[in-house]
Amino acid sequence: MMASTTSPPVRHTRLTKATRGTSRPIPTSCSTGVSTVSPRFTRCTRMCRRGRPWKISAARTAITSASTPNSFSDPPAGVETITMEFAMFDMRKPNLICAAALAAGLSWLSQPSAHAASIDKTSRPNIVLIVADDMGYSDLSAFGSEIQTPNLDAIARQGVTLSNYHTAPTCSPTRSMLMSGTDNHIAGVGTMAELVLPEQVGKRGYEGYLTDRVVAFPKLLQANGYRTLMVGKWHLGKTPELSPKARGFDQSFALIEGSADHFTQGGTTDRNPKATYRLNGENIDLPKDFGFSSDYFTRTAIEQIGASTGKPFFAYLAYTAPHWPLQVPTAYLERYRGFYDKGYVNVAEARLKRMKAMGLVAADVQINPGPGVWPTWEQLSPRERALEARRMEIYADMITNLDDNVGKLVKHLKATGQYDNTVFVFFSDNGAEGSNPEDVTPNNAKWIADNFDNSLENIGKPGSFAGYGPNWARVSSTPFRMYKAFTYEGGIRTAAFIAGPGMRHGEISDAYVSVKDLAPTFLELAKVEHPAVRDSAIEKMQGTSAVAFLKGAHPAVHPADQLQCTELFGRVSLLQGDWKMTFSNTPWGPGKWELFDIRKDPTERLDLAVQHPQVTQKMLSQWQECQARNGINWDEQLAKKIRFGNEIKHYETADKQPL
Template identity: 45%
Template sequence: MPHRRWIRLAATLCCTALALPSAQARPASRPNVLVIVADDLGFSDLGAFGGEIATPNLDALALSGLRLANFHTEAACAPTRAMLLTGSDSHRVGLGNMPESMAPNQAGRRGYEGHLRADTATLAERLSAGGYRTLFSGKWHLGTAPDQDPHARGFQHSFAMLNCCHDHFGQGLSTDRSKMFGYTRNGETVTSLPADFYSSDFFASQLIDQLRATRSESPFFAYLAFTAPHAPLQAPPATIAKYRGRYDAGYDVLREQRLERQRKLGLLAPAAQPHRPVDTVPWESLSAEERRTSSRKMEIYAAMVEELDKAIGRVIAELKAEGEFARTTIVFLSDNGAEARDPAPRPGTPIPPLATLGGPKTYANYGAGWAQAATAPSWRFKSFATEGGIHAPAFVSGPVVRRPGTIGRAYTNARDVAPTLLDLAGVAVTPGRFAGRDVPPIDGLSWRGLLAGKAAVYPPDRAVGSELFGSRSLRRGDWKITDIGDGIWHLFDLARDPGETRDLAAAEPARKAALIAEWDRYARDVGVVLPDPPFHPNPPRDHD
């Protein structure tokens, strides 16, 4: 080939390569990642999991992806979120208990710092080091000090509600970041919120702004962490009005309706027996006024879930408009089971009239009856290591799912999210080390095989323990032991009894003893310190 022709060809090839940076910077093996977390969402609240609430955006993602029908968390939010971001057991990384609930004998102990410890490695830190843009918007709840802010823990762009909960309309903003209603943007204290602030909508808008501001050929890891539908129950009046009268038949009827839809969707075996509700009374035994107030609370809750779905729909629309949706892996989960407590308002907070319930500066939660409509067929609810407290809705959507529209029945855990996403992103992990320092081990396992159509993630002899508020559990295969916090171990075969209705402890003493020994090993390994005094003092022994 003549020399000049060779030079022209080489120049043409070079220019072509420069014109196609995505071919070099964005190989198909480097997906975008969007992790979405709902707060206190019950297992059957979404339509794709058996609910009647309008959630078309989440349903579309779930039904076109892989629904994780056997996904588990810790029994409350901060420990789950710590596991999600590290892949490690919550006791290893500083969240052995909720920051607000430390028992006297836990305070100051290793693993009970009440924030994500500095010697951990977050998913954002690992992915950032691996070339990802890292974005965060929403509830943090993993520390309020400047060096504990998401911006200091690997998120290059962040808008954070630092603590556990807030007024969803932004009332009561505090510039003291240690207080309940404190926010930061990229680590700096937020001093004002817009007049039309509503948490789900604003968190989605902040993430959309971050995506637009950081457009590049680098893949992104975005973590969208909602506070909805966590109490206080608050939602726009027009959305609440859509559900007016929808729940007048009560929580007992709703529970049966949801169970029937779960059976039709293939999420629950026809013969599976649900656990009976606890800590509640039959709907018909309530007075007319009590029923009106209770159903209104559920209307507000439903409106919050719909608003959550609308916000997610806006993020999905943005990804599609930017051509990013087709190469984005989406992981959605709730951080624990539905919340049953309906505590009194904070001192000095007036009890609002029914007509204003759900507005700014009002406080309500919906109580144990509605919560157990959402957790059915499971036993109990948030704060317990029974299935009702730790069995949560979750799904994976995107091109990584090889059999879209299917249900994954394998046991999975919030600890698995970090190793799964690092695996899919091709980011290498050195066990126990990151950036030249020692870090806690990753306890979770990758879902790569499950996403490709394999049946299991955990080997049948792999035990997975948990503890929060003194309520304990250990899972090995389909067998589980659990203690609701009174020191009494129960044994269940969850393959045959997902509702934990038949305690086999007396019938299988050897199996029970072996699993208790496994839990003791787990507790020593991760450093469990059971609370004293107990968080659940003398819980009612409501098991058959």
């Protein structure tokens, strides 16, 4: 496919009134008219009757015929088996909780045939979710980049480009929000597992993995007739009971940690030199034909999807590109040679010019100048410029390779007749990565120097291990402020689009959309109800389905006055209507609260906190409510304590590499 030169129209929309859903009361009795359930579920029933606590992470229930009321065998042919997941934890009144869970769960099963009959399964779409890792807002040609991504661009043109899509500042918090449809603290990833501070250890919300307080939406799709498939990065728990298989994927080939070498099973830190991969829940060594990460993930996804089976599928392709180490197959090494020799500012300004022409940003938007702690292109030595340009070339190569792989997937879906009934969702898990791999642990710089060759000629090849640094990350985030790990827009506003049958197409929308909105969107597309509607022991989704918005029935997903709060590493974003408040530590921010008119000033250049004290106080009061609601443990000193994102030694490291 070739990218079109025609720019879709810009649509500026806003919702003025909230749409409220309804909820039903939860029964409080263990009694049920269901004739038979599994032994494990019956055991829970008995313990409820005895008033004993019971801890359930998942239970399989099967409706059998009334003629075999005491049978625990497999259900007869034609009878549905439904998998349900209950999130439960130790409580002081376990019998009531167990009773509520059982009653809520069994009420789903009391009329399974009626539920099944109400779903027109032929109308439910396949869903393909593609997530890039650490890709910046302006890194696709559909978002103004010089990097060629014709396959992703083609999908974007067929749907709605989301110019105001938001995530968490880093990977695993975003992925927890994706899977649960709720805040990362509620899901258990209030911080990354690798970066839990001593004062956060053992605190609810800071477990560092996707807890059983939430239901992962693939589990619900799986229970309701979808084939659920996954390849790539998981990063939501290391033990088998926290793996993709346990959270609802029929088939999975998963990298368990947050990053890995793209050619080998090597890890990315001195503390984790070998990456962990699991195939359908079982630890494996990489096959000899692994090749390159994005290539292998795509081949595996195509094999998983196969030909049409009559059942809809959900396929999650969680690429590890373009996350460092910057590496790419040989055929891509020269694609962007010389593209970046003019330096940071020239590339960023060219991107912004294209973004304005496309209608992605307003004509008066200016690039945020950054914190001023790194040298300009002109201040670099010829040696440093050569290394910097080469790093960015490889980064661009990785994105084009990812795009080529998306093209292979699309080709397969078309060849097998599955394309026309498929919804595509694409986004990056956070902003571009400006932190150095050498800075991730105290000893990582030495580990990299001792084990890898980052000479100019070897960057991008097997055996190299480089990142591209803060200034290129700022270019990738054009025109926004900062990058990954920060709650400025460069860290949390990412490239995204959604396309599918019956949806708006060829449009750009600046309506606010969150990663939390995807789970409820997928469930509505699949015509599946979230169990929190009936079970108070399960955390509700905070996100809102975007289906009505995507189909043109509603101008936006969220009401304009709804507060959107995000916290990670002590850095905070509060967004309400046109106002955004942020907190970030020095030198990245002022170390105090800032206020921006985010519609007029999306690049966060002019702090208005002093001019609008009433707005500031109102939003700070709402921040207190957000902390209480989501279980956020925060103070103004927290951001200084995190190693990640607070290092600035990129150029000292780069200067040591041989030419």
